[in-house]
Amino acid sequence: MKKIELKNVSKIYNGTVKALNNVSFSINQGEFIAVMGQSGSGKSTFLQIAGLLDKCTSGEIIINGENVSSFDNNKLANVRMKTLGFVFQAFHLNRHLRLYENIMVPMLINNEYKTKADMENKAQELIELVGLSHRKKHYPGQLSGGEQQRVAIARALANNPDFILADEPTGNLDSENELMIFEELRKLADSGKGVLVVSHNDAVTQYADKIYIMKDGVLKEKNEE
Template identity: 40%
Template sequence: MTALLDAPTSAAEPTAAPILQARDLTKSYPLGETTVHALRGVSLSVAAGEFVALMGPSGSGKSTLLHLLGGLDLPTSGEVELAGEVISRLSDDRATRLRRDRTGFVFQSFNLIPLLDVTENIALPFTIAGQDPSRGELAARLGDMIELVDLLGKEHHRPDQLSHGEQQRVAVARALVTGPALLFADEPTGNLDYTTGNEILDALWRSCHERGQTIVLVTHDAKAAAYADRVLVVGDGRIRDTIELGRRADHDATVLIGRLAQLGL
């Protein structure tokens, strides 16, 4: 009885609604006479404001899963619901719009435009949409992003005048400048040394912790995954384990490394 009385009511409980849900996703690729089963039935849910990492060995299906979650590709079966919309039920046009308006992507390679400076590269999503990013609210947002990724003073540098870590931070700012509901990052620190990688992870974590940005990060590096609130371990096209780390400002990887060792990873 006491337990019942003490139990928090659902109204009092701060339950963040899921912003992203995957239901029994499979993805198969025909390969000559055979079929590659990249995903064999993945279900997951990500709450708004959560930082989730996907870890697992090479070829386990992490990038495939990220692409399906972000609507870059469609599953063979199952469905993805992003910001309340089931992606596979949308027309191509609406799916493109959903992706453009609600998601941001950061990949291993930075994909910056060499002739554009830092500000212009970050402003690219606005320029492509035919908006003028040099004034008003958009200019304010650009300034805000440059500050978030710690590039004040480098606004007019071109990519070849930046370190690799700075270039990747420009890519992070460009992915975040439109205010996406979800940021997807696939090995964003893969080409970077340890310290430089940490600069990127710090920028991602600040966007999550200080601004409520929801993040799904793919990495094979436990030190990177330790920035997340929760780690999903992917193996052979399935989610093998979930490791709850909680929000921690020190990003200590000890607990995660211990759990991964228990799993034989």
Template identity: 35%
Template structure:
């Protein structure tokens, strides 16, 4: 059984008196420890699909099943708890809190995820995760002193600090140059495999597809290729 399944997911927006169908019945399944890439032209529906899977917006129709539980039938508070405890998020820009150090960014995420760890245990986890992403030497640095690649490494650390089961990444390398993009995607893949996380990422950069186990191509609100 897959960890994550989407069945006939549709999304419709009302644009004045016209209904605009963004997703037209998408079926998708994700397995533990695998990296899946979503690709397609602008307006194909890939980012909408990711945000629906992540519980950031609701589907107009269809099922979003996580561990057999239907997110489509849950209230907002139940979905919020799943997002906080079981999901991790990486976006195009790191969106770090400017007045917090690298270490404090991760401690804040542990608080948001309602971690039951004691203070010394939290510090141990932070140290281990920073070592994993190669940022332990920058733990006392503020975002303004970090490079773009370093900021994304911190964003990745923040996304996995609470041991999520699913990692969602929306254009995680779009703001980086080619070398830093490859470094970040290699890190995401390594973490997915080592921590047995299920990763779904959106990209427009074909060079990043080599880091995926599966590639899903979307066009006009439908999956047109799955490899």
């Protein structure tokens, strides 16, 4: 069973700012979990630590049964590449690359893709998955925000991750587009990916299997409040 687990994780920035306070949490493959909470409550910190983008001050992170807490940066990058895909509020597409090329970027560091044709075939499959194959040669600036975020989701899938982690994925979108993004993420969970979304947006609650609330660095499941 694919799983991300956090055990008694705390994060203190600069020796003073306690951003996470003894957080224990797990997400399984096929689950869509939303973490909500006020600005400054620790949501992004939580996502970055669960996603191995930052280190915790104390506690343990276990990914698919492997305790990665003592891994060096190279080993962490390798686990990230093979296991995790990220989606951010600001899309972060490269505006000089066509959409299918943007989707290929993470494949460049993955030696499982042997030829450029392998990468192009995978990019084609992923852009079809998010319903934009007719636009694949366009540049990000030619797309709406919602469409750009769908491309960013396709790119997050480039290396077949077990989990997708998204920080405010609808923060820059209008209400119609935000529902499309949550639907896309729901489909991924139904296809077997674990989906962890950090959001202010109440609409996410309709799509999530479980909702957690972050408050002053403390994480609680919503119905336990």
